[in-house]
Amino acid sequence: MKLVRSGLSWVYVLLIFGFILMPVVSLVVFSFQATNLPVPPFTGPSLRWYEALFADSRMIEALRNSIVVGVVSGFFSRFSCRIRARPLSTPRSTCNQSNRDDPLGGVLPRDWVRPLGDRK
Amino acid sequence: MEHQRRWQGWVLVGPALLVTLALFAAPMVMVVLTSLYRRSGGLTDRTLSFDNYIRLATDSTIHQALWNSIEVVALTVIFSTLIAYPFAYIVAYKVPQKWQALVLLLTVVPFWTSYVVRSYSWLLVLAKNGVINQTLVSWGIIAEPFTMANTRFATVLAFVHFFVMVSTLTIYASLRQIPRNLGLAARDLGASPLSVFLRITLPLSIPGVVVGAFLTFVLAIGDYITPQIVGGGNELVLPQLLMLQVSRMGDFPLAAAMALVLLIIVAAVYAVSAKNLTLERKR
Numbered sequence: 001m002k003l004v005r006s007g008l009s010w011v012y013v014l015l016i017f018g019f020i021l022m023p024v025v026s027l028v029v030f031s032f033q034a035t036n037l038p039v040p041p042f043t044g045p046s047l048r049w050y051e052a053l054f055a056d057s058r059m060i061e062a063l064r065n066s067i068v069v070g071v072v073s074g075f076f077s078r079f080s081c082r083i084r085a086r087p088l089s090t091p092r093s094t095c096n097q098s099n100r101d102d103p104l105g106g107v108l109p110r111d112w113v114r115p116l117g118d119r120k
Numbered sequence: 121m122e123h124q125r126r127w128q129g130w131v132l133v134g135p136a137l138l139v140t141l142a143l144f145a146a147p148m149v150m151v152v153l154t155s156l157y158r159r160s161g162g163l164t165d166r167t168l169s170f171d172n173y174i175r176l177a178t179d180s181t182i183h184q185a186l187w188n189s190i191e192v193v194a195l196t197v198i199f200s201t202l203i204a205y206p207f208a209y210i211v212a213y214k215v216p217q218k219w220q221a222l223v224l225l226l227t228v229v230p231f232w233t234s235y236v237v238r239s240y241s242w243l244l245v246l247a248k249n250g251v252i253n254q255t256l257v258s259w260g261i262i263a264e265p266f267t268m269a270n271t272r273f274a275t276v277l278a279f280v281h282f283f284v285m286v287s288t289l290t291i292y293a294s295l296r297q298i299p300r301n302l303g304l305a306a307r308d309l310g311a312s313p314l315s316v317f318l319r320i321t322l323p324l325s326i327p328g329v330v331v332g333a334f335l336t337f338v339l340a341i342g343d344y345i346t347p348q349i350v351g352g353g354n355e356l357v358l359p360q361l362l363m364l365q366v367s368r369m370g371d372f373p374l375a376a377a378m379a380l381v382l383l384i385i386v387a388a389v390y391a392v393s394a395k396n397l398t399l400e401r402k403r
Contacts, residue, residue, distance in 0.1 A: 006214065019284070020227060021230055024238065026244055039244065080139050080143065083136050083139060
């Protein structure tokens with residue numbers, strides 16, 4: 001019985017991974033499709049679409065814009081978070097109390113936000 | 121001395137206060153003000169009125185979109201929680217400790233891709249000639265491909281795909297805080313595994329479930345990308361209608377009023393669930 005339950009658990013884990021990974025895996029696989037439509041049957045592998053992508057100057061420009069926006073917004077959001085989180089940070093001894101009293105304390109798991117304020 | 125300490129406090133808090141005012145409070149005040157303006161003759165009339173709110177209360181298209189939003193989000197919350205709970209339970213209690221981090225990492229990795237890319241990839245999977253339909257037809261399970269993309273089912277599925285990960289993490293965090301001794305003591309006293317689960321594990325993991333459900337609700341009800349790409353325009357949800365006001369009609373005041381309605385709904389849900397919005401174990 002225990003073996004059956006354990007087997008079912010692993011089947012469930014595999015099903016969840018299938019569900020989680022299926023769309024992205026499909027996208028990756030069909031990015032190597034040789035024909036026009038990214039649908040079965042798979043006609044690749046082919047680098048046709050990657051060649052088209054990197055030969056298109058507008059695509060490269062868009063890619064560069066994405067990277068610039070990502071880096072700049074990442075920098076400023078980190079900067080903004082640090083100066084906003086700093087006054088909220090508390091010494092370890094009062095951390096539990098402040099977490100209980102903070103109305104937003106429970107919105108994110110404490111282990112995720114702890115590195116911001118927990119200084120030894 | 122007291123005066124100096126107060127100044128030091130202001131200097132420390134000042135930058136945070138400025139950022140909060142500039143990036144959060146000021147835009148919110150602008151949204152509230154804009155919601156009180158009117159769109160008239162292709163221009164924005166800055167006379168303050170409640171016209172947009174009266175329209176929100178009387179326009180059946182907006183009511184339908186709001187109802188669609190609530191239905192889609194309710195289904196998403198229910199299915200995400202039902203799928204995530206057993207998964208988080210298995211990871212927390214059945215998967216060996218040394219593999220748990222890897223399993224959680226694999227759960228999160230697909231979500232490092234862009235939100236737009238993930239939504240688009242669901243379109244590929246759900247299309248009439250997509251992976252699922254083609255597989256089912258080739259296995260002889262169905263005779264003809266059926267429509268899944270551009271439906272409410274597709275929107276809910278794509279939402280559930282993302283929020284299963286969120287709920288799994290919050291429920292897992294909650295389950296890991298439950299001392300194993302509680303279950304062992306109960307078993308020692310004759311409780312069945314089902315009884316241990318129903319009377320110890322489930323009640324103590326409710327905060328994780330509520331946090332996951334709350335995050336799912338907040339993030340899904342305001343989402344525009346997934347319903348637009350995967351759900352199509354057949355059944356509009358409120359954020360889609362809001363974007364239509366902005367992009368097609370240029371009616372920013374009505375869009376601002378819709379945004380505030382979404383905010384009020386989120387605030388109401390927060391108020392209802394606030395008691396349980398903590399992953400700290402109740403003492």
